[in-house]
Amino acid sequence: MKMFHVQSLEILHCICDQVLKTKDVKDMQDDDIFVSAIFRAVQLGQVEFVTHICRAIPMLHHIVDVDGRNLFQFAAECVKKCF
Known part of the structure; x- marks a missing residue:
């Protein structure tokens, strides 16, 4: 299980590298x-x-959802809904 976890993080790291090489904030927002x-x-x-x-x-x-919330605002709302 630990090896799977480590491999998953390595794949995620590679994906992040590719995103940074190919996209700016506007491209990310439009995707x-x-x-x-x-x-x-x-x-x-x-x-x-x-x-x-x-x-x-x-x-x-800088990325926002359809309601104009960034990741942190969205996360706060998700937590708020749990309580």
Whole structure:
């Protein structure tokens, strides 16, 4: 299980590298699949994934959902709904 986890993080690191090489903030915002995947991970509580990708791609705090919320605002709303 640990090896699978390490391999998953290595793949995620490679994906982040490719995103940084090929996309700027505008490209990321315009990529519906990318944006929905990141926000879905937040919604599902995938903290390690979201933390890793935010560290690798710091400009993600500029990305907003259809309601104009950034990742942190969206995460706060998801937590609020749990209580």
